[in-house]
Amino acid sequence: xxxxxxxxxxxxxxxxxxxxxxxxxxxxxxxxxxxxxxxxxxxxxxxxxxxxxxxxxxxxxxxxxxxxxxxxxxxxxxxxxxxxxxxxxxxxxxxxxxxxxxxxxxxxxxxxxxxxxxxxxxxxxxxxxxxxxxxxxxxxxxxxxxxxxxxxxxxxxxxxxxxxxxxxxxxxxxxxxxxxxxxxxxxxxxxxxxxxxxxxxxxxxxxxxxxxxxxxxxxxxxxxxxxxxxxxxxxxxxxxxxxxxxxxxxxxxxxxxxxxxxxxxxxxxxxxxxxxxxxxxxxxxxxxxxxxxxxxxxxxxxxxxxxxxxxxxxxxxxxxxxxxxxxxxxxxxxxxxxxxxxxxxxxxxxxxxxxxxxxxxxxxxxxxxxxxxxxxxxxxxxxxxxxxxxxxxxxxxxxxxxxxxxxxxxxxxxxxxxxxxxxxxxxxxxxxxxxx
Amino acid sequence: xxxxxxxxxxxxxxxxxxxxxxxxxxxxxxxxxxxxxxxxxxxxxxxxxxxxxxxxxxxxxxxxxxxxxxxxxxxxxxxxxxxxxxxxxxxxxxxxxxxxxxxxxxxxxxxxxxxxxxxxxxxxxxxxxxxxxxxxxxxxxxxxxxxxxxxxxxxxxxxxxxxxxxxxxxxxxxxxxxxxxxxxxxxxxxxxxxxxxxxxxxxxxxxxxxxxxxxxxxxxxxxxxxxxxxxxxxxxxxxxxxxxxxxxxxxxxxxxxxx
Numbered sequence: 153x154x155x156x157x158x159x160x161x162x163x164x165x166x167x168x169x170x171x172x173x174x175x176x177x178x179x180x181x182x183x184x185x186x187x188x189x190x191x192x193x194x195x196x197x198x199x200x201x202x203x204x205x206x207x208x209x210x211x212x213x214x215x216x217x218x219x220x221x222x223x224x225x226x227x228x229x230x231x232x233x234x235x236x237x238x239x240x241x242x243x244x245x246x247x248x249x250x251x252x253x254x255x256x257x258x259x260x261x262x263x264x265x266x267x268x269x270x271x272x273x274x275x276x277x278x279x280x281x282x283x284x285x286x287x288x289x290x291x292x293x294x295x296x297x298x299x300x301x302x303x304x305x306x307x308x309x310x311x312x313x314x315x316x317x318x319x320x321x322x323x324x325x326x327x328x329x330x331x332x333x334x335x336x337x338x339x340x341x342x343x344x345x346x347x348x349x350x351x352x353x354x355x356x357x358x359x360x361x362x363x364x365x366x367x368x369x370x371x372x373x374x375x376x377x378x379x380x381x382x383x384x385x386x387x388x389x390x391x392x393x394x395x396x397x398x399x400x401x402x403x404x405x406x407x408x409x410x411x412x413x414x415x416x417x418x419x420x421x422x423x424x425x426x427x428x429x430x431x432x433x434x435x436x437x438x439x440x441x442x443x444x445x446x447x448x449x450x451x452x453x454x455x456x457x458x459x460x461x462x463x464x465x466x467x468x469x470x471x472x473x474x475x476x477x478x479x480x481x482x483x484x485x486x487x488x489x490x491x492x493x494x495x496x497x498x499x500x501x502x503x504x505x506x507x508x509x510x511x512x513x514x515x516x517x518x519x520x521x522x523x524x525x526x527x528x529x530x531x532x533x534x535x536x537x538x539x540x541x542x543x544x545x546x547x548x549x550x551x552x553x554x555x556x557x558x559x560x561x562x563x564x565x566x567x568x569x570x571x572x573x574x575x576x577x578x579x580x581x582x583x584x585x586x587x588x
Numbered sequence: 589x590x591x592x593x594x595x596x597x598x599x600x601x602x603x604x605x606x607x608x609x610x611x612x613x614x615x616x617x618x619x620x621x622x623x624x625x626x627x628x629x630x631x632x633x634x635x636x637x638x639x640x641x642x643x644x645x646x647x648x649x650x651x652x653x654x655x656x657x658x659x660x661x662x663x664x665x666x667x668x669x670x671x672x673x674x675x676x677x678x679x680x681x682x683x684x685x686x687x688x689x690x691x692x693x694x695x696x697x698x699x700x701x702x703x704x705x706x707x708x709x710x711x712x713x714x715x716x717x718x719x720x721x722x723x724x725x726x727x728x729x730x731x732x733x734x735x736x737x738x739x740x741x742x743x744x745x746x747x748x749x750x751x752x753x754x755x756x757x758x759x760x761x762x763x764x765x766x767x768x769x770x771x772x773x774x775x776x777x778x779x780x781x782x783x784x785x786x787x788x789x790x791x792x793x794x795x796x797x798x799x800x801x802x803x804x805x806x807x808x809x810x811x812x813x814x815x816x817x818x819x820x821x822x823x824x825x826x827x828x829x830x831x832x833x834x835x836x837x838x839x840x841x842x843x844x845x846x847x
Contacts, residue, residue, distance in 0.1 A: 544789075548789070551704070557704070558704075574652065575690070575707075578652075578664050578665070578666070579707060581664045582664040582665075582666035582667055582702065582705060585663060585664060585666070585667040585702065586666075586667070586701065586702040586703070586704070586705075588701065
């Protein structure tokens with residue numbers, strides 16, 4: 153145990169960094185040979201991001217047996233697990249990584265062979281397929297001691313994590329968050345908090361530790377600060393030209409999802425924010441020439457994100473904001489250090505996908521105004537029904553109330569088999585042509 | 589009058605090419621079934637048009653094969669159909685373009701610009717291909733479709749919205765002894781209902797505005813009648829409906845712009 157712990161710490165501090173440095177060197181070699189495209193100079197912080205995430209995944213390879221390991225959904229209040237020493241693994245983030253690397257069809261096939269249908273969310277299929285086949289782009293995912301699932305992003309996670317629990321023989325804790333129609337009542341939040349308190353006891357038993365109230369406060373404080381810093385990074389996009397693109401944001405959101413509540417996460421976002429504000433001051437844009445500003449709704453199309461962003465950038469269209477990245481900046485405001493568990497219950501109940509359509513409409517309207525966009529692409533994501541439902545109405549409202557040009561694009565966040573690239577490109581190009 | 593601009597629309601079923609004079613009038617037009625070898629077919633068609641055009645006349649390209657054409661400008665068929673329709677009508681309208689592979693509903697503004705558009709997604713069940721597959725199965729020649737549909741004395745419901753399933757459904761209806769004329773009419777009504785659903789949102793946004801139709805399917809009178817019935821509104825078929833996209837592509841490169 154002690155040796156494993158030492159190896160885990162060492163690999164995180166040294167091995168992961170060496171690997172990240174090597175990968176960074178390879179990437180720089182590739183970049184130096186690349187022709188200049190429609191994008192502005194790359195963000196310096198990207199190197200640090202790569203290092204941060206490489207270290208996180210590299211460390212993870214040695215986590216089981218060294219520290220308690222939890223696999224958690226992106227919307228789970230990880231703040232209660234960190235003080236107990238858990239290494240948190242985010243299968244959704246891992247699935248996104250598989251999506252970018254176009255591994256999903258093969259992983260999904262592995263899951264489908266086990267009987268999971270193709271109609272399931274592609275993240276769930278990727279995760280289960282990775283588990284069934286042992287294939288992963290990160291070397292190895294540590295075996296969990298605990299599965300922690302929160303239904304604030306969808307109901308699929310419940311069945312997905314139950315399947316994981318059955319396959320791995322690992323306990324599952326569930327945080328069920330009532331859907332928010334307008335506002336929450338005190339008994340809604342009490343219900344969430346009761347579950348949170350109960351699952352903390354399970355996590356304590358598994359980790360063999362008691363929650364140190366000071367450590368919980370510190371983690372909640374870091375999570376609050378982290379989401380605020382992330383919000384500041386996003387807000388830099390309000391400048392014209394925007395110093396980055398929302399597509400950059402999709403990649404740079406990895407720490408706020410996977411490392412929320414840690415010093416490393418906050419240090420990273422301070423660096424990124426400073427760089428973005430500096431670029432904004434110097435007028436350096438995410439694109440070489442920003443002619444039109446757009447909003448993106450829903451998850452990115454990971455497997456085509458570079459092709460699509462280049463298609464837009466080549467014509468001077470910049471996605472300057474996205475509801476998906478913005479969702480991760482919203483929770484922080486509700487975290488109250490005077491009542492960590494109560495406020496975490498509220499913060500994680502009031503997340504974008506657990507709020508009603510009116511909330512989404514208000515958010516999109518606010519983004520459209522704050523970021524001065526002229527159009528929006530609403531990605532109707534086959535794999536994410538909670539996010540996609542209501543987009544036909546949202547499209548109408550954005551067009552009617554704000555005079556935006558709006559396109560509804562059918563695709564999937566990580567399964568290329570649910571996207572017709574040629575038809576999609578025609579649609580997107582026609583949308584751009586309609587700006588004149 | 590010699591042509592000054594050429595337009596090519598490389599569609600999924602047919603390849604269209606037009607040569608326009610400086611006033612935007614058609615000097616020469618060509619229409620052929622689409623060849624999978626796009627480049628040689630387009631080059632040959634363009635050569636024919638160049639015989640009546642000024643040397644170096646620019647080429648506008650559109651359609652699914654647009655990127656395979658050596659052209660001065662490449663535009664999507666949505667923009668080109670809008671331009672072609674507006675050049676004819678000279679006023680805003682709502683265009684239904686029913687081609688072989690997809691159906692588009694395009695709302696056209698006062699300057700001929702695309703205000704918004706909707707298309708069928710990932711499925712051919714609202715398109716010319718749908719009719720082609722099923723009418724082929726029924727051995728009803730396209731030229732006789734309208735007559736068949738008119739002759740129907742009662743409605744036969746075709747409920748499937750998928751081309752493959754609709755084909756099976758039609759086989760079952762034939763086996764059940766339903767008359768061909770009723771089935772043909774039912775098919776058109778099923779298709780019209782899908783297009784009407786696509787159209788309704790744009791029609792609501794546009795208010796009382798003319799509805800036009802272009803694309804190969806616009807030549808099918810039974811389809812136009814079924815669409816009018818589904819919408820409860822008149823649908824005007826644009827002249828030479830299959831060429832509207834190619835005309836739009838040529839207008840986009842017309843020197844000095846469209847008069």
